[in-house]
Amino acid sequence: MKSLRWLMMVAVTFSLIITVPTETSAYQNPRTLPDEWGQYGLGDPYVLKFNGYYYLYVSTRDTDDGVKVWSSKDLVNWSYRGLAATDPITHGAYAPEVVYWNGMFYMYTSPAGQGHYVLSSTSPTGPFNVVTGNLGKTIDGHVFIDDDGSFSFYHAGQGRIDAAPMSSPTSIGASSSTGVGMGGWTEGATVFKRNGKYYMTYTGNHVFSKGYRVDYAVSTTGPRSGYVADSLNPALISTEGPTVGLGHNTVVVGPNLDTHYIVYHNLEGPGVVGPLRHLNMDRIVWNNDKMIVQGPTTTPQQDPAMPTFYDYFDRTSIGSGWTNVNGGHWGIYNQELMWQDSIGDTTWYKQISSASSASDYTAEFNTKEMKRGTSASPRYGATFSYTDENNYGVALLSSKNNRLATSFRINGVDQAWQTFDLPAGFDYTKWHSIRIEKSGTTFKYYVDGMLKGTRTANLGGGKIGVLTEDTHADFGYIAVSNDVNGSSAWDAYKPVPGTIEAVHYMKGGEGVAYHDTTANNIGGAYRTDAGDIRLNSEGLFNLGWNQTGEWYKYKVNVESSGYYDIDFRMATTMNGVQIRLWDGSTDVTGIIDVPNTGDWDNWQTVTKKGVYLNAGQRELRVEFVKGEADFSRMTFHKNAQVPALSDDFNDGNDNGWTRFEGTWAVENGEYSAGSSGPAKSTIGDANWADYTVEADVKMIDAGGDGGLLFRVSNPSHGTERGQNNYDAFQGYYAYLTTSGVNLGKMSYSWTFIQSAPQTYATNTWYHMKVVAKGTNMKVYVDDMNQPKIDYTDNSLNPFTHGKAGVRTANKHTHFDNFKVSP
Incomplete structure (x- = not known):
């Protein structure tokens, strides 16, 4: 009973697929590929997906001509395909990116940062030939194609990302600011669209900086303006540890047709002819419109999942994985596609797959x-949710009418046709993709990545297939996955340390993935099983109405055996x-008390420290032992004991300290x-959690501020190589000015928190202390009994x-008698 709150596959030969990768298959960052640029590596990676294959392009070594390309079916195993371009204009080609449009591949690159050129080819592996003069613009060109077929071009501006409309793939208009930037140097934009919103990832800081990082912003108004940076930025950062200097990414949908991956480089130091960088990739998951990178990772991670069923037609005969309906003349060409060439009547010739999808799915057809x-009505294209000749849907391309035509047959009754216009000049003799996303009764139709329409129909899952009507058509890569709109995150092994969304509990239903005392989702949001989910005030879906005895399971990939803190x-x-939290039949946390937060949308972080977890892929279970609470997310940190530490600087050095900006010295024991x-x-x-940090602080100058840092992670040098970031770390800053004591929060941006007005003199010692426990912080000055800020x-x-x-900032400040206590 809920509380009063509620009351008010089939295996076939060749590439016809059967399985998902085993739990043990894993990749690991960073990665070195065959034939990469020696002593330069793989910088500024860009990944294009076309007809079931991925193509990787990277920046060219400064001393060389040409653009290298690799291909892969799974984003893990890459084959070097040679030089896609060799024209001298590609000398030191920066950040080459390739888009496909209407039969042609267009490459955009900036040779050594000297403007931009467009090259074109009929193949993703080239040869690409120069088709424009210098179109100008600064480095890191990127092209986005919107649902209406309009193009936009993005490039680095002065501390921001600029964008320009394009009248064709080879014509770029005047640029203007997108409003997106990191204050200092900003580059490497990638734009994509999800659920009607435009997402831009972008990189900031100098490429040689360990603080090189990725942020993202979202626009609801258009692809070139209206962006708002997310409050959880940076989206991807690491300034210490195995990988540093992470950035210049691309975002691509994985082989399961559902999971987004962020592909980026890390900095491994100066190479012979530039920065030495290598390839990295991490999963992106979604909670509502929040984009969450599950990384950066440097330990083995689950390989991207393949689709439930797919076919490259890389064989000599169609095979038993397909069933012919209504005849036609079908065959395989060059071990790369399936064709049907009978025309002259309006019979729907079909080939139907042997494997069926789940009720919700994503399917792709080329x-x-x-x-x-x-x-x-000569037409050709896709059929889906096919159970028999009386129940299925179709999405067909019509060159005669330049449109996508959609319909359903339900219980033998043909539903109304609904058509969607395609861009003018659409060349149907070239490869095009059709993508179907089915969630509940809603079907979304995409052509070449452009959302063209949405319909509803009372159809479940079923088989997929292809059909022709009075048309000779070729069919390339075809696939279906039992995931849609990010649902692949539920059964993915989430990296620990890291953050796991509460609504990303595993699949399997009642008694396997969860135990819930009601048959339906009370909140009616996000998932269609019995887990009770609502949208909260923080813009996230969360588990609600959680009662005594209910539980949810989560798949995790624990980096190493040891102790962890969990928020x-x-x-x-x-x-x-x-x-409490279980690992199998082992209670790993004991009882955790959750305080009354005062409201169902007053969220608090409850921390359990020193939880021992075993390494590897595991299933953790969150149990609600007593009472009712809403649950949003949990974050795992490595546990580290805080030692007693002090430094009076009387030894004349600052051994153990890491200096960043400014001029530091030990003078007369200060x-x-x-x-x-x-x-x-x-x-x-x-990994330190709760501690007390204190020191004597003396302001020498009247301006600026000086004080104590605590809970600091990912620090970097904010002013190196011309950058000007005062906030180059994540953590808190308690500081003095001549007019008071203050508290602020930094995450490569500044958030002022609180102040306590009081007069403090220069050239006078004041004793500052911060007590950090859980999410509470108390700041003391001189009076160690009464905090100035709580x-x-x-x-x-x-x-x-x-x-x-x-x-310190803009001030000469001295520190002495520094002390950390557990």
């Missing part, structure tokens, strides 16, 4: 027209709520920072772990 007949994001109006900008120095372990960070992204340190 096809082109060789010749059309003279009837009123649970919870809300409840009840007292005495309790949860740690001195002089700077006209920011200056910081850190010490300790990024603040609890209940935001979606509180920092609960990190190093300690000292900082």
